[in-house]
Amino acid sequence: MDNRRIGVFDSGVGGLTVVAEISKQLPNEEVVYFGDTARAPYGSRHEDTITFFSKQIVRFLQTQNVKVIVVACNTATITSLEHIKKEFGSHILGVVEPGVISALETTKSKIGIIGTQATIKSKAYEKIIRNKRQDIEIFTKACPLLVQLIEEGLIDNEIADMTCKHYVEPLIKNGIDTLFLACTHFPIHKKSILKATNEKVTIIDPAIKTIQSLKILLEKENMLRLETNKPINELYVSGSSLNFKKIYKAINKEECVVKTVEIENY
Amino acid sequence: MDNRRIGVFDSGVGGLTVVAEISKQLPNEEVVYFGDTARAPYGSRHEDTITFFSKQIVRFLQTQNVKVIVVACNTATITSLEHIKKEFGSHILGVVEPGVISALETTKSKIGIIGTQATIKSKAYEKIIRNKRQDIEIFTKACPLLVQLIEEGLIDNEIADMTCKHYVEPLIKNGIDTLFLACTHFPIHKKSILKATNEKVTIIDPAIKTIQSLKILLEKENMLRLETNKPINELYVSGSSLNFKKIYKAINKEECVVKTVEIENY
Numbered sequence: 001m002d003n004r005r006i007g008v009f010d011s012g013v014g015g016l017t018v019v020a021e022i023s024k025q026l027p028n029e030e031v032v033y034f035g036d037t038a039r040a041p042y043g044s045r046h047e048d049t050i051t052f053f054s055k056q057i058v059r060f061l062q063t064q065n066v067k068v069i070v071v072a073c074n075t076a077t078i079t080s081l082e083h084i085k086k087e088f089g090s091h092i093l094g095v096v097e098p099g100v101i102s103a104l105e106t107t108k109s110k111i112g113i114i115g116t117q118a119t120i121k122s123k124a125y126e127k128i129i130r131n132k133r134q135d136i137e138i139f140t141k142a143c144p145l146l147v148q149l150i151e152e153g154l155i156d157n158e159i160a161d162m163t164c165k166h167y168v169e170p171l172i173k174n175g176i177d178t179l180f181l182a183c184t185h186f187p188i189h190k191k192s193i194l195k196a197t198n199e200k201v202t203i204i205d206p207a208i209k210t211i212q213s214l215k216i217l218l219e220k221e222n223m224l225r226l227e228t229n230k231p232i233n234e235l236y237v238s239g240s241s242l243n244f245k246k247i248y249k250a251i252n253k254e255e256c257v258v259k260t261v262e263i264e265n266y
Numbered sequence: 267m268d269n270r271r272i273g274v275f276d277s278g279v280g281g282l283t284v285v286a287e288i289s290k291q292l293p294n295e296e297v298v299y300f301g302d303t304a305r306a307p308y309g310s311r312h313e314d315t316i317t318f319f320s321k322q323i324v325r326f327l328q329t330q331n332v333k334v335i336v337v338a339c340n341t342a343t344i345t346s347l348e349h350i351k352k353e354f355g356s357h358i359l360g361v362v363e364p365g366v367i368s369a370l371e372t373t374k375s376k377i378g379i380i381g382t383q384a385t386i387k388s389k390a391y392e393k394i395i396r397n398k399r400q401d402i403e404i405f406t407k408a409c410p411l412l413v414q415l416i417e418e419g420l421i422d423n424e425i426a427d428m429t430c431k432h433y434v435e436p437l438i439k440n441g442i443d444t445l446f447l448a449c450t451h452f453p454i455h456k457k458s459i460l461k462a463t464n465e466k467v468t469i470i471d472p473a474i475k476t477i478q479s480l481k482i483l484l485e486k487e488n489m490l491r492l493e494t495n496k497p498i499n500e501l502y503v504s505g506s507s508l509n510f511k512k513i514y515k516a517i518n519k520e521e522c523v524v525k526t527v528e529i530e531n532y
Contacts, residue, residue, distance in 0.1 A: 041310070145418065148411055159432060162425050 002223035005030040005234075006214070007066035009057045012040035012151050013247040014185030015072030018095070019233065020251050021207040022070075025215055028224070030231040032064045036263065038239025041147045043116025043183075047079040050118070054080040058088050059266040064234075067223055070214060071095065072207075074182050075116050078124040095184060098213045099206025100128045106202050107178040110137045112171035115182035117142045125182055139174045143167040147185045153243040155250065160192045168196040180204045188247060238263040268489040271296040271500075272480070273327035273335040275320075278306035278417050279513040280451030281338030284361070285499065286517050287473040288336075291481055294490070296497040298330045302529065304505025307413045309382025309449075313345040316384070320346040324354050325532040330500075333489055336480060337361065340448050340472070341382050344390040361450060364479045365472025366394045372468050373444040376403045378437035381448035383408045391448055405440045409433040413451045419509040421516065426458045434462040446470045454513060504529040 006022060008015050012035050019031050034057050036042070042050050054076045061069055068091045071077045071084075077094030085092050103111055113125050120142035129136060145163050154160055171179065179201045181187055187205045194203070218224050225231070233256075237244055241258040248256045272288060274281050278301050285297050300323050302308070308316050320342045327335055334357045337343045337350070343360030351358050369377055379391050386408035395402060411429050420426055437445065445467045447453055453471045460469070484490050491497070499522075503510055507524040514522045 039310075044305075044307070145411065145414055145420075148414055152411065154411075154432070159425065159428050162428070166420070166425060 001226040002067045003225050003227055004065050004067035005032045007032050007061035007064060007069040008072045009034040009036070009061065009069070010073040010184055011036050011042040011075065012147070012185070013037070013244050014147070014150070014183060014188070016248055016251050017184050017187040017205070018070060018072035018207045018210065021211040022214075025211045026218070028227070028231060030225065031233040032061065032066060032236070033233065034060060034236045034261065034263075035238075035244060037151070037237040037241065037244060038263070040151055041116065041144070042073065042075045043118045043144055043147060045118065047118070050076055051080040051083050054084055055087065056263050056266045058084050058092070060261060060263060062088070067091065068093065068214065068217070070210065072184050074184060075118045078119055078122050093210065093214055093217070095206045095210045096124065096128065098209035099180065099182065099204065100125065100132070102206060102209040103178055103180045103204045104129065104133055104136070106204060107136060109135070110139065110174065110176045111178045111180055112174065112176035112201070113138065113140045113180045113182050114143045114167060114171070114186065116147060117144050119182050125180070139171050139176055141167050141171055146189055147183065150185045150188050150247065151243060153246050155188055155247070156191050160189055161195055164189055164192040165196040168193060172197060172200070176201055178202045178204060181206065188251070235259065236261045267492040268333045269491050269493055270331050270333035271298045273298050273300070273330060273332035274338045275300040275323045275327065275335070276302070276339040276450055277308040277341065278303050278413070278451070279510050280413070280416070280449060280454070282514055282517050283450050283453040283471070284336060284338035284473045284476065287477040291477045292484070294493070294497060296491065297499040298327065298332060298502070299499065300326060300502045300527065301504075301510055303417070303503045303507065303510060304529070306417055307382065307410070308339065308341045309384045309410055309413060311384065313384070316342055317346040317349050320350055321353065322529050322532045324350050324358070326527060326529060328354070333357065334359065334480065334483070336476065338450050338473075340450060341384045344385055344388050359476065359480055359483070361472045361476045362390065362394065364475035365446065365448065365470065366391065366398070368472060368475040369444055369446045369470045370395065370399055370402070372470060373402060375401070376405065376440065376442045377444045377446055378440065378442035378467070379404065379406045379446045379448050380409045380433060380437070380452065382413060383410050385448050391446070405437050405442055407433050407437055412455055413449065416451045416454050416513065417509060419512045421454055421513070422457050426455055427461055430455055430458040431462040434459060438463060438466070442467055444468045444470060447472065454517070501525065502527045
């Protein structure tokens with residue numbers, strides 16, 4: 001057994017969807033979360049900058065008694081996972097590979113992928129899918145406004161509905177059967193996305209498969225937390241916590257305490 | 267006389283509203299424009315980064331036979347104008363000071379200011395207004411989505427209308443008589459902003475006063491272009507030109523040719 005915590009980070013509030021999945025699948029585990037709200041969104045930043053930020057965050061999380069780190073941000077996983085694994089060791093998981101496996105298990109022939117500009121521009125998903133299957137048609141759409149809407153607390157309202165429709169409609173017209181949410185923020189817009197798809201396609205939230213992989217890893221390496229007291233998650237941000245608290249409540253139906261870290265010191 | 271061109275730059279397409287104003291007030295002048303579309307938006311970036319970008323752009327414009335440079339970006343003016351003036355000389359104008367003069371000439375008592383996160387967070391406008399007048403109430407609102415909407419070509423539609431309403435409504439409730447557009451992108455949303463204000467307040471577009479100041483400077487220093495052939499503007503971007511062309515057409519009712527610069531080489 002290993003009672004240390006699970007470190008999770010994201011550019012902002014998106015990774016909270018991954019934390020919610022940990023609570024579901026690994027309800028005994030404690031999480032320490034970092035959201036880089038001062039520097040979000042990452043999606044339009046240079047990849048060197050994102051790697052620099054990711055390394056700072058991993059250094060901070062390593063001071064927090066963690067046994068494993070989940071990079072709960074697709075942009076950071078694509079640009080930085082290999083770099084940070086090389087520097088900080090292998091107990092670091094990303095959301096990309098598990099998400100792709102999940103999408104390929106679901107699709108019949110046509111996958112739509114939505115993500116940030118950096119994620120879509122990298123063509124990382126196309127490359128990974130092509131390596132595994134050549135018979136799948138892939139349609140992608142960068143949706144930079146969706147993260148910004150969430151970071152400003154604009155969810156489940158008319159603006160969110162119309163913006164999701166604007167992005168998703170062209171993919172639906174392409175005949176996709178599966179819509180891959182290649183950004184951990186996007187499940188927060190799930191209601192609006194469901195409306196935009198008329199519930200005709202299967203929506204893939206990579207968090208589910210990612211935490212399944214994490215569970216397998218912790219079991220295999222005998223690293224599960226075996227305390228029976230209720231786990232207490234600890235939440236950190238680098239900047240504003242206002243919308244962070246609002247989103248946390250929307251996802252978890254409870255209030256939270258958020259602390260601030262001077263991440264530039266790490 | 268001085269037949270060299272006027273350099274204008276912005277994080278993206280916003281500065282095109284300033285170019286349109288040059289065509290109106292100084293129809294004989296030629297412009298060379300740079301829009302940093304690869305690195306837009308600037309509003310959520312660190313001020314050191316914005317100054318670094320601004321210096322690269324000024325160095326590029328200096329290779330383009332310009333007699334004066336207009337920083338057609340409020341965020342860059344606030345964070346970087348003094349730095350670039352120090353390094354590159356005094357023939358560099360920003361949009362902030364002229365805009366404030368214009369707003370103070372208009373308001374009776376309550377000014378609303380909308381801008382990017384960096385602009386609003388800097389409190390630069392409050393400080394400048396307070397230096398000139400102490401009897402004015404100031405209400406501010408950061409509107410990060412408005413730039414992103416424009417850079418994606420989402421203007422004059424339902425999403426733009428509702429997002430402008432979301433930002434402007436609280437200011438209207440505060441009883442403002444003047445709404446200051448502290449971002450050169452925002453005049454592109456003028457129709458949506460007018461709807462959001464029910465046309466009850468005076469909207470200040472700083473570009474008008476900025477180009478009045480430029481005209482005075484060129485006249486005073488005997489630097490007007492005196493050629494009689496039709497001026498030809500030259501447009502450069504660092505990244506995508508797709509929405510740039512769309513916005514240019516919406517503002518100027520004509521097509522344009524856009525060239526790409528590797529701005530990181532400057």
